Amino acid sequence: MQKHNPSGTQSPMLAWTRPVPLSSCLRGRLAHLGVLVLVGALLLLLVGCRTVSDPPSDGTGQDDVPAASDTDARAEQISVRAAPTQPPDADEHAGVGRHRLDAGRDVFDLTNEVRTDRGRATLTPDSTLAQSACRHNQDMLVHDYLGHRDASGRAPGDRVAREHRRLIGTAGENVADGEPLPADASREDAAAWAGAVVKRWMNSDGHRSNLLRSQFTHLGTCVTHTASVARATQLFATAWAYLDEPLPWTMSVGDSLAISVTPNRAQGAPEAYAFVPPTEPLGSAFDGDDARRAFQGTLHLPDSAGVYGSRFLFMEGEGRYVVISGPRVQVE
Secondary structure (H helix, E strand, O other), rough: OOOOOOOOOOOOOOOOOOOOOOOOEEEEEEEOEEEEEEEEEEEOOOOOOOOOOOOOOOOHHHHOOOOOOOOOOEEEEEOOOOOOOOOOHHHOOOOEEEEEHHHHHHHHHHHHHHHHOOOOOOEEEEHHHHHHHHHHHHHHHHHHOOOOOOOOOHHHHHHHHHHHEEEEEEEEEEEEEOOOOOOOOOOHOOOOOOOHHHHHHHHHHHHHHHOOOOOOOEEEEEEEEOOEEEEEEEEEEEEEEEOOOOOEEEOOOOOOEOOEEEEOOOOOOOEEEEEEEOOOOOOHOOOOOOOOOOOOOEEEEEOEEEEEEEEEEEEEEOEEEEEEEEEEEEEO
């Protein structure tokens, strides 16, 4: 197995580019004379690449397969078939490559080790994030790129909003490429491969920031190989809350859906919700008297067809609130 260059320069196995910022959350303060809105980027979207370009789960993922043992270090196939509530095209590359379960779990465990060593809370595994990470690996392999925007132009937050049908939260990502592990690679070889990836991320300021970001609560990891190349993806999330049941991807105009919300980082259930065009800024989600609905256990879908992003408003005390994105829906 080829070793990494400890100097941090590009090596044949891994190479890196600059971090890319992502604004994914809006905060505000209620005031006596209206609302003062403060927009801030809570996290960074980060990439390591060449110069070429929740515990709750919605479907199958890394929690649905047995753990790799010391005597079974072979690559296994994780099912990434779309669940009924996910977009049907989510699994268009499901047959591409082999997911190396042991290396993926090592990346997860090593991430929590470095967080613990530096006084950060450990991250909780989320199998739907892992499923999405595998799909992004496969998209990168099919289209021969390394980056955060997939071949359809979707950033990590877009993919999570489409595929994670329960998460109300924000997302961040690290990706890497590398030489594939041979089919007969030992358990120790897989651990060394994962360790080299995490070490390179830790030696890059941007990737290290994602690994140690205190706001993140959940993580899904995946390592995917073909005969000639490999991809690794970490998909982080700050879970403000989870819908107790997956929100269907396709719903009818004017539908209503009774649903419960379990807070995670949020202090309580959402005060209000809205369905808006996915590209609409978070700060505009609750503009106007008709744009917001009080959340009372039922979601009312828009009266016109289209793809919409859900937005949820949580109170944080002392007149402060936060607006967070939830799953997207296709209204027909």
